[in-house]
Amino acid sequence: MKKNFSLMFILLLTSFLGITAIASAEAPVMREQFVYSLTSFNGSSYSKSFCPSTEDTIYFIDDEQNIISPRKTIVYYWPITQRYMAGFSTLNEEMVGKLEILQGGKVINTLDKQTYTLYYPKGYGSEKAMVYTDAAAKEYFDKYKAAVDELNAKLREYYENMARYRELFNRFLEEVKRRREAGDTGPIDIPIPQEPKPPEFVEFYATELTDGFVLKLPVGTYEIRIRAEDGTLVEGSEKKVVVFASRRRGGIGYEIIPGNRWTKRENCDEPSWIIHAIGKNELYFNPFQQDEFNELYYNKLVDPQNIGRLERWKWVHVDPIDKVNLLLGYGQQILQSIKKEPYFVKQIPGAELGYEIMKYDDDLKQKGYQPTFESYKVILDENLPKRDYTVSSVNADNGQPVHQSERIIRLLKKENASYLYAIPFFPLIVGVFVILSRRNRVEK
Amino acid sequence: MARSRKITKILFKRELLYSLYSWGYYGVLFVSFFASSFILKNFLDGIREDDILVSAFPLNYPLYITIIIISLYLVLVSAISISREREQGTLEVLFYGPVASKNFLMAKYWKDLFLGIISLGFTAVYFYLVSTFTNLGFTPGLIRALIMGIFLISCVVSFGLFISSFTGRVRSSIIALIALLGAFLAIQFSYSTLLGIEKESLSVPLFYLRQTLHIVFQGINWVSPFAFLSRGLDSVVLESWPLFFTNILYCVIYSVIFLSLSIFIMNRRGVKA
Numbered sequence: 001m002k003k004n005f006s007l008m009f010i011l012l013l014t015s016f017l018g019i020t021a022i023a024s025a026e027a028p029v030m031r032e033q034f035v036y037s038l039t040s041f042n043g044s045s046y047s048k049s050f051c052p053s054t055e056d057t058i059y060f061i062d063d064e065q066n067i068i069s070p071r072k073t074i075v076y077y078w079p080i081t082q083r084y085m086a087g088f089s090t091l092n093e094e095m096v097g098k099l100e101i102l103q104g105g106k107v108i109n110t111l112d113k114q115t116y117t118l119y120y121p122k123g124y125g126s127e128k129a130m131v132y133t134d135a136a137a138k139e140y141f142d143k144y145k146a147a148v149d150e151l152n153a154k155l156r157e158y159y160e161n162m163a164r165y166r167e168l169f170n171r172f173l174e175e176v177k178r179r180r181e182a183g184d185t186g187p188i189d190i191p192i193p194q195e196p197k198p199p200e201f202v203e204f205y206a207t208e209l210t211d212g213f214v215l216k217l218p219v220g221t222y223e224i225r226i227r228a229e230d231g232t233l234v235e236g237s238e239k240k241v242v243v244f245a246s247r248r249r250g251g252i253g254y255e256i257i258p259g260n261r262w263t264k265r266e267n268c269d270e271p272s273w274i275i276h277a278i279g280k281n282e283l284y285f286n287p288f289q290q291d292e293f294n295e296l297y298y299n300k301l302v303d304p305q306n307i308g309r310l311e312r313w314k315w316v317h318v319d320p321i322d323k324v325n326l327l328l329g330y331g332q333q334i335l336q337s338i339k340k341e342p343y344f345v346k347q348i349p350g351a352e353l354g355y356e357i358m359k360y361d362d363d364l365k366q367k368g369y370q371p372t373f374e375s376y377k378v379i380l381d382e383n384l385p386k387r388d389y390t391v392s393s394v395n396a397d398n399g400q401p402v403h404q405s406e407r408i409i410r411l412l413k414k415e416n417a418s419y420l421y422a423i424p425f426f427p428l429i430v431g432v433f434v435i436l437s438r439r440n441r442v443e444k
Numbered sequence: 445m446a447r448s449r450k451i452t453k454i455l456f457k458r459e460l461l462y463s464l465y466s467w468g469y470y471g472v473l474f475v476s477f478f479a480s481s482f483i484l485k486n487f488l489d490g491i492r493e494d495d496i497l498v499s500a501f502p503l504n505y506p507l508y509i510t511i512i513i514i515s516l517y518l519v520l521v522s523a524i525s526i527s528r529e530r531e532q533g534t535l536e537v538l539f540y541g542p543v544a545s546k547n548f549l550m551a552k553y554w555k556d557l558f559l560g561i562i563s564l565g566f567t568a569v570y571f572y573l574v575s576t577f578t579n580l581g582f583t584p585g586l587i588r589a590l591i592m593g594i595f596l597i598s599c600v601v602s603f604g605l606f607i608s609s610f611t612g613r614v615r616s617s618i619i620a621l622i623a624l625l626g627a628f629l630a631i632q633f634s635y636s637t638l639l640g641i642e643k644e645s646l647s648v649p650l651f652y653l654r655q656t657l658h659i660v661f662q663g664i665n666w667v668s669p670f671a672f673l674s675r676g677l678d679s680v681v682l683e684s685w686p687l688f689f690t691n692i693l694y695c696v697i698y699s700v701i702f703l704s705l706s707i708f709i710m711n712r713r714g715v716k717a
Contacts, residue, residue: 079641256498259494260492266496270500272500272683273498273499273500274500274583275497275498276497276498276499277491277497278493278494279493280494281495283496311684386579410579410580412488412491412580413578413579414488414489414493414578416577416578417484417485417488417578419577420481420484420485421481423477423570423574424474425474426569426573427470427473427474427477427566428471428473430470431469431470431471438465
């Protein structure tokens with residue numbers, strides 16, 4: 001029996017080592033492949049991804065515009081991330097044809113490509129984006145182009161004015177110097193040149209006009225495929241489309257920017273989640289309206305190659321909430337009432353963090369800086385007693401608490417961490433008591 | 445029926461007291477709590493003064509480690525419990541009396557399960573003390589995890605008894621246990637490694653090996669008690685009551701199947717080493 005087990009072990013070990021060796025020796029192979037380039041609505045903005053041939057299902061949120069663009073590109077497997085990558089910069093051929101949408105085996109709609117643009121009302125990378133198609137797309141893109149052209153003209157004017165200003169200012173300084181050297185000690189009555197103000201940057205952004213199939217479907221399962229101009233089906237274009245809805249809407253979630261790492265933000269979306277801190281923190285809270293989606297569906301929507309679990313749900317931030325105040329409290333006691341304010345992150349060479357978060361004020365505005373972010377700043381003082389505090393949102397107009405907006409901030413007693421090594425001894429103490437008492441009973 | 449229950453009760457009491465009066469049990473609890481303390485100390489040291497950590501279950505990972513260590517102890521104790529009695533000849537002596545395989549196995553099962561429940565009681569006290577000292581919350585999720593722990597330990601004990609039922613010697617039981625757990629791990633690693641290779645790049649034998657391993661891996665997920673442990677604690681983290689109760693049901697079914705198999709094998713195998 002022992003011999004059999006040893007043999008089994010050796011076999012398993014050999015196969016494991018062999019497989020590992022094969023895995024590490026593989027080099028990526030480039031293949032030309034039909035893929036769908038996806039621009040999917042993710043609750044507030046649009047996620048860009050692609051669907052390789054290995055994924056048979058595409059996921060979308062119901063009743064929202066999503067863009068599908070069939071392309072021929074180079075696809076290769078990247079073992080480190082265990083994902084297929086698309087080399088769009090090497091090959092990005094647009095596939096012609098019509099998109100057929102099927103349900104229950106029957107074609108329910110045939111789509112032609114439409115021109116579209118992604119419009120970001122608060123600039124590229126901001127939280128919200130919309131899709132505009134056809135004439136509206138052209139209108140928004142033209143509006144953006146006109147605004148950029150106008151900005152460029154204003155910038156040219158600004159740089160010319162700035163050069164003139166520097167020249168005038170130098171002349172002014174030279175005149176002051178000349179008069180002082182000439183023995184003039186009285187007030188100098190020449191006007192000081194005024195520095196020109198920089199133009200306001202274009203706040204919104206619209207992407208280049210592009211063609212794609214615009215899909216807006218109700219909840220359900222569909223199939224899609226591309227029919228080429230000659231009437232044949234394009235090989236590899238058949239995919240399943242799952243259109244899903246949110247399970248719950250209108251929850252309140254928080255994005256927290258810790259003062260010590262402002263680029264690495266944390267989310268506190270469930271009321272049961274607890275914010276653990278030591279008690280020397282500057283935290284910037286941003287409340288959001290949020291919708292709850294199935295984790296698997298949502299992750300696959302962001303990128304069809306993502307993984308997720310069907311039995312899991314996740315909150316997705318949809319809209320920032322502005323008209324509220326934040327309260328930091330303990331029990332019924334309110335410790336801080338906080339309003340939303342703009343902040344500016346200043347890079348500091350040599351400092352420990354490399355930056356400083358400062359309140360955005362008129363001085364920074366005068367210098368032409370834009371606020372880095374807007375937020376509710378909660379300060380946790382190191383002298384606060386180590387217990388549980390609450391953060392909640394209240395309506396700024398009537399002071400009414402916002403439903404399910406309360407979160408717990410738990411201040412940990414880090415100084416007691418050394419006691420942790422003493423606690424495990426208690427079963428041994430119980431053991432000594434049990435065994436000795438038995439020994440006494442037996443002896444008696 | 446009443447007589448059979450009485451016999452099981454007498455055997456259970458004898459076995460339980462024997463285990464509770466031994467140092468090993470308390471030693472394992474100490475080791476498992478010490479491992480948890482080590483993790484928690486590092487966790488607390490890892491949170492900088494000006495940093496935060498957002499979590500609903502900060503104590504769940506240390507709890508997982510504690511339950512794993514306690515389970516390993518219980519699976520080992522269960523795995524050698526029958527074979528030891530077989531090897532020492534006590535089983536033969538017992539079976540000359542009114543003891544049947546069912547009484548004997550159920551006594552062993554209840555004893556190990558009770559040892560597990562007492563361990564979970566100790567675990568609750570440990571985490572309550574941790575929570576008092578550090579302010580890391582003793583949450584309802586932790587209580588749910590401890591309740592789930594009872595059923596997971598039931599799986600572990602049934603699995604251990606199953607191994608012990610077909611082995612004649614203590615050494616064979618230990619080797620069988622290590623070989624099985626090692627095989628589970630090796631299959632899991634091999635399958636993960638093969639998953640890392642592009643499907644199109646796999647040779648035909650490797651492709652079939654991956655398919656086979658996939659099926660075997662799925663099977664292991666229903667055979668290994670440690671897979672039940674991961675799933676059970678996952679259902680607590682997911683805060684899903686249907687999943688929580690489904691996992692409890694799975695654990696009960698698993699225990700019943702493995703205990704029945706153990707009784708069947710013990711009857712076939714006999715009492716001699």
